[in-house]
Amino acid sequence: MTHSALSPVFTALRLGLHALVVALIALVVLRALTLGGPTEIAAIVLAVVMLSTYAAGTLLARRARSVPVPDGARHHGSAVFVWLAVLTVEWIVLVLLSPDAAYLVFPLFFLYLHLLPRAVAVPAVVVSTGAAIVAIGVHSGFSVGGVIGPLVGAAVAVAIGLGYEALAREAVERERLIAELVAAREELAARGREAGKLAERERLGAELHDTVAQALSSIQLLLHAAERTATPDGGGVADTEQLRSHLALAREAAATALAETRGLIDELSPPALVGSTIADALERVASTTSAQSGVPVVVTVTGEPISLSTPVTTALLRVAQSSLANVVQHAGASRADVTLSYLDEEVILDIDDDGVGFAPERLGEREAGGSFGLVSMRRRITELGGDVEVRSAPGTGTTVTVRFAERPDTEG
Incomplete structure (x- = not known):
C-alpha cells in the first residue's frame, strides 16, 4: 500500500x-x-x-x-x-x-x-x-x-x-x-x-x-x-x-x-536598468550591497562603452546581483570588486572577492544544496551565447568572469 x-x-x-x-x-x-x-x-x-x-x-x-x-x-x-x-x-x-x-x-x-x-x-x-x-x-x-x-x-x-x-x-x-x-x-x-x-x-x-x-x-x-x-x-x-x-x-x-x-x-527591462546604463545599475547594486552587508564593493568601468542588447544587459546585472549575494552569504569576504570592461567587440564582467573560496569541482554539490547559484547562472549565460568562468580554491577567494561578444557602438 x-x-x-x-x-x-x-x-x-x-x-x-x-x-x-x-x-x-x-x-x-x-x-x-x-x-x-x-x-x-x-x-x-x-x-x-x-x-x-x-x-x-x-x-x-x-x-x-x-x-x-x-x-x-x-x-x-x-x-x-x-x-x-x-x-x-x-x-x-x-x-x-x-x-x-x-x-x-x-x-x-x-x-x-x-x-x-x-x-x-x-x-x-x-x-x-x-x-x-x-x-x-x-x-x-x-x-x-x-x-x-x-x-x-x-x-x-x-x-x-x-x-x-x-x-x-x-x-x-x-x-x-x-x-x-x-x-x-x-x-x-x-x-x-x-x-x-x-x-x-x-x-x-x-x-x-x-x-x-x-x-x-x-x-x-x-x-x-x-x-x-x-x-x-x-x-x-x-x-x-x-x-x-x-x-x-x-x-x-x-x-x-x-x-x-x-x-x-x-x-x-529590470527596474534597475530603466533609464540608466549597465554601469549605473552596477553602481546601485554595489552601493546597496555595501550598505546592507557592510562588505565594501567597488565598481570599476574600463574601455569605451558599446551597445548591449537588453537580454545581455539584464543577464550581466543578474550575474552581478547573484554573485554579490553569494559573497555576502557564503564567502565571508572583507571586500569585493566588480569590473566591467569594454574591449573592442567584447564586454567582460568580473566579480572578485577575498573570501574563503571553494573547490570548483564541488560546484554541482553546492548547487544541489541550494547554497550557490553559479550552475544556473552558467546555463543562462550560455543560452545567450556568452561564457562563464569560475576561478576559486579553498582560502583564496573567488572570481566569476562573464564574457559577451557584441558589435561596437555607442551605448544608448
Missing part, C-alpha cells in the same frame, strides 16, 4: 497482530511448562516452530499484501498460500497437543481475511472455527462457552477484516484524488503562465501596431510624398518648403516611434 494518512493505522493493526501471535504462543509454552504432561516437550517445540514460521512468513506476507479492489478480488503469490497452509497445519497439530493453542485461531482469522481471496477466506474462517470448537470440546468437553467463544471471535474478526478493507480502499481513493488534484493544480498553473505569456504578447503586439507600426507607415507615406515633391512629374522645380515639411514630419514620426520603442523596452 502506498503511504497515506491512514498508514499509521494499518501499521498499528499489523503490530497488534504480531503482538497477539507472540503473546498466545508464549501462553501455550508457559501453560505446557506449568501443567507438564506427556506432550509437554512436543507442544513447546511445535509452538516455537510455529512462531518461527510466522516470523519467516511476515516478510513474504508484506510483499504479497495488496489493497482489495471493489469486488473483493485479490491476487497473491502461491508462496503466501503455502505459508498459510503450513501455518494452519502447525496450528492443528499444536491444538491437538495443547488446548490453549485453540486461541491461536483468532490471529489466523485475520490472516485468512487479509491474505486470501474473499471466496476462500470466509470458508477458511468457518472451517478453522469449527476445528477450534472441536479441539476445545475434545480437551475440555463440549460446552456453550466453548462453542460461543470461537463463533464470537470469528464474527469479530470478519467485522474487523471488512473494516480494514474499507479503510484500505478509502486510503487508495484518497491518494488517487490527491494525485489528481496536484496534477490539476500544476496543469492550471502551467496554463496560467502560458495565458500570461500570450496576453503579454498580444499586449505588446497591440502596442507595436498602434505606435511603432503606425509611425513607420506615416514615415513611409511622408517619404513617398517628399520623393514626389523632389521630382515633379512635369519636370518642374521642386517645392523646397514642402519637401522640408515632409522631411520634418517624417523625422518627428521617427522620433516618436523611437520613444515608444524605448518605452516598451523599459517595460521589459
